[in-house]
Amino acid sequence: MATMEQFLIDNAAHYNSLVAAYKPRPDKKGPASTDTGSGNPDMIVSTRIRPMLEEETTQGFPPGVFPRKGANIVDLHELRKAVRGTPSLNSFNFTVDHVFSSESSTSEIYDSLVEPLVPWAWGGGVGTLFAYGQTGSGKTYTVSGLERHVAETLMSGSLEGERKINVCVIELAGQTAFDLLNSRKQISILEDSFGTSQMAGALEHVVTSLDTFLELIDAAASLRRTAATQKNDTSSRSHAICRIRIENPSVPSAEDGMLYLVDLAGSEAARDRSAHDTVRMKEAREINTSLSVLKDCIRGRAMVDADIQATGKSTKKAAYVPFRQSTLTKTLKHVFDPASARSCKTVVVACVNPCLADVGASKNTLRYAEMLRVVVPKAKALEYNPDVPATWNNEQLRAWIDTNSGTPPISSSLLAPTESGPQLIRLPIPTFLSRCLQTPDVSPEQAQAFQTKFWKTHVDAQQSQRPAPIKDSDLGLDPEVVRQAKLNCSADPEDANAAVPFMQRIRPGMVVQYKPAQYFLGNNWQGKNYAMILCPASAVGETVCDLMGKRVEVNDEKGSDRGGRYLAAIITPSLLPGSYLVNVWKQIVVNADEIEAEVLMEYDEATRYYYMTL
Numbered sequence: 001m002a003t004m005e006q007f008l009i010d011n012a013a014h015y016n017s018l019v020a021a022y023k024p025r026p027d028k029k030g031p032a033s034t035d036t037g038s039g040n041p042d043m044i045v046s047t048r049i050r051p052m053l054e055e056e057t058t059q060g061f062p063p064g065v066f067p068r069k070g071a072n073i074v075d076l077h078e079l080r081k082a083v084r085g086t087p088s089l090n091s092f093n094f095t096v097d098h099v100f101s102s103e104s105s106t107s108e109i110y111d112s113l114v115e116p117l118v119p120w121a122w123g124g125g126v127g128t129l130f131a132y133g134q135t136g137s138g139k140t141y142t143v144s145g146l147e148r149h150v151a152e153t154l155m156s157g158s159l160e161g162e163r164k165i166n167v168c169v170i171e172l173a174g175q176t177a178f179d180l181l182n183s184r185k186q187i188s189i190l191e192d193s194f195g196t197s198q199m200a201g202a203l204e205h206v207v208t209s210l211d212t213f214l215e216l217i218d219a220a221a222s223l224r225r226t227a228a229t230q231k232n233d234t235s236s237r238s239h240a241i242c243r244i245r246i247e248n249p250s251v252p253s254a255e256d257g258m259l260y261l262v263d264l265a266g267s268e269a270a271r272d273r274s275a276h277d278t279v280r281m282k283e284a285r286e287i288n289t290s291l292s293v294l295k296d297c298i299r300g301r302a303m304v305d306a307d308i309q310a311t312g313k314s315t316k317k318a319a320y321v322p323f324r325q326s327t328l329t330k331t332l333k334h335v336f337d338p339a340s341a342r343s344c345k346t347v348v349v350a351c352v353n354p355c356l357a358d359v360g361a362s363k364n365t366l367r368y369a370e371m372l373r374v375v376v377p378k379a380k381a382l383e384y385n386p387d388v389p390a391t392w393n394n395e396q397l398r399a400w401i402d403t404n405s406g407t408p409p410i411s412s413s414l415l416a417p418t419e420s421g422p423q424l425i426r427l428p429i430p431t432f433l434s435r436c437l438q439t440p441d442v443s444p445e446q447a448q449a450f451q452t453k454f455w456k457t458h459v460d461a462q463q464s465q466r467p468a469p470i471k472d473s474d475l476g477l478d479p480e481v482v483r484q485a486k487l488n489c490s491a492d493p494e495d496a497n498a499a500v501p502f503m504q505r506i507r508p509g510m511v512v513q514y515k516p517a518q519y520f521l522g523n524n525w526q527g528k529n530y531a532m533i534l535c536p537a538s539a540v541g542e543t544v545c546d547l548m549g550k551r552v553e554v555n556d557e558k559g560s561d562r563g564g565r566y567l568a569a570i571i572t573p574s575l576l577p578g579s580y581l582v583n584v585w586k587q588i589v590v591n592a593d594e595i596e597a598e599v600l601m602e603y604d605e606a607t608r609y610y611y612m613t614l
């Protein structure tokens with residue numbers, strides 16, 4: 001036994017008496033250490049102190065980590081050798097949002113922190129749980145318990161509506177990822193052309209019963225354990241990510257709800273003294289980097305959110321979220337990318353081993369947890385501004401919905417029964433859309449266009465230096481300038497043309513919704529497709545090909561060009577919700593009979609994206 005450990009055991013009785021006499025001092029950290037402050041409700045940092053294991057108590061180690069009664073504070077003590085005289089106590093305290101003691105059960109953690117993530121993701125939001133801590137601190141114990149509770153809630157039938165639940169579990173070791181539900185097959189983490197990270201090749205399993213769900217969780221856990229044993233290793237050298245994707249078939253165009261349950265690699269790997277060979281050292285460095293980038297990402301995102309909550313806009317350009325710097329955070333891009341603007345709720349459980357022999361590692365874990373916590377400055381009541389949704393109370397919001405939601409008006413009491421402007425901004429988009437669709441006769445297109453309009457109002461309000469919009473009432477302006485402003489929309493600038501059926505006034509720049517030819521996207525393509533008309537297909541040279549390399553020939557099986565074949569640029573969703581990108585050089589041919597509708601899009605100079613308009 002190491003001499004330090006022997007010293008702790010020999011002095012256990014003395015140490016226990018010092019701890020019993022310990023009185024927390026009013027300390028230099030000021031009120032923040034006794035007052036938990038106002039944590040960010042969407043980013044909760046908690047700690048769970050696991051019970052002492054039998055082997056630790058039998059060896060004679062006392063505990064070194066204690067929850068403070070009646071406060072969200074953890075006290076941690078070290079026993080310091082004295083040069084002369086008796087050893088003394090060196091004490092620290094850490095403040096988090098919730099402290100779970102060694103008597104707390106996983107159910108308690110679930111009920112108070114994790115259960116709310118489930119209906120949130122069911123409604124289309126992103127909910128993430130991270131378990132952080134040193135090897136043997138209870139991460140796997142905690143995450144696997146929570147996974148079972150999540151599965152039970154998802155399958156209980158207590159949540160409203162029908163959903164399709166897809167599960168995959170992967171393990172990340174350094175830059176490499178393995179599918180834990182497919183014999184640990186190696187997979188790659190790729191970013192697609194929309195900037196979304198895909199776990200390429202990971203099998204998703206559709207679950208329809210609790211039993212299957214639990215079997216999958218157990219299978220993944222046992223594969224992780226077996227692989228770890230075979231490598232003569234512990235599971236603590238890799239991150240395990242269980243991803244539950246929740247599809248809402250009634251709002252197919254909206255993004256899916258996501259739940260991520262992440263069992264992180266052991267935080268002390270880099271300090272592992274046995275890690276001498278180069279592979280281990282490299283592995284340890286990678287884990288360290290990924291955990292440190294994770295911290296920056298969680299903090300960065302929490303700062304952006306806190307800023308929006310306090311001021312109604314994101315002003316801190318400095319809150320940089322470096323999610324591209326590690327495979328772990330790239331995989332969890334949804335959770336961190338401030339540009340994605342998806343509504344996220346995150347819970348961190350910092351797992352702590354209380355044994356006095358391990359307080360050094362526990363101190364690091366608790367420090368890390370404390371650093372993740374971003375206290376939201378007390379929000380000043382924001383002064384009402386009709387252009388800034390973040391300043392609207394429920395009544396002002398409802399008045400805006402009543403007058404801006406088109407025909408038929410979307411019922412404001414169904415869309416925002418209690419919400420304020422900021423709360424509606426944070427509502428997951430699928431929930432927003434489902435609520436709109438509760439008003440009789442509202443079509444999915446109207447709901448989508450209204451959601452986009454609301455977002456655009458919010459995004460515009462955030463652009464602090466945007467140029468003043470040009471209004472027709474600015475009569476001093478040259479009428480030509482007014483006409484130019486109208487040219488920022490794909491609508492025909494001649495008002496009189498609006499009455500002409502759109503197929504008779506197809507022109508370059510018109511945006512259409514179309515059904516793509518099967519060769520183009522394959523059979524299983526779903527969702528809406530938009531393109532901007534460039535010119536008749538007959539107007540191009542003979543060598544011109546579409547983006548799939550197929551010749552844009554004047555005549556195809558559909559016959560002559562007079563029936564209408566157009567070269568068009570594809571339009572794809574972009575980073576901000578409801579925003580689109582016109583891919584000028586990604587061209588396709590659209591046949592007249594594939595065109596379903598005209599869609600109006602507006603170009604926004606501030607964000608340089610296109611938005612659909614009512």
Ligand SMILES: Nc1ncnc2c1ncn2[C@@H]1O[C@H](COP(=O)(O)OP(=O)(O)OP(=O)(O)O)[C@@H](O)[C@H]1O
Nearest residue numbers: 050051134135136137138139140141234235236266
């Ligand atoms: N709250 C708890 N109650 C009872 N036993 C616990 C608790 N937490 C952890 N344990 C036990 O402690 C041991 C270590 O826990 P666990 O394997 O979950 O740690 P870990 O942090 O995931 O470690 P590693 O990083 O090595 O995978 C296990 O035997 C586990 O059963």
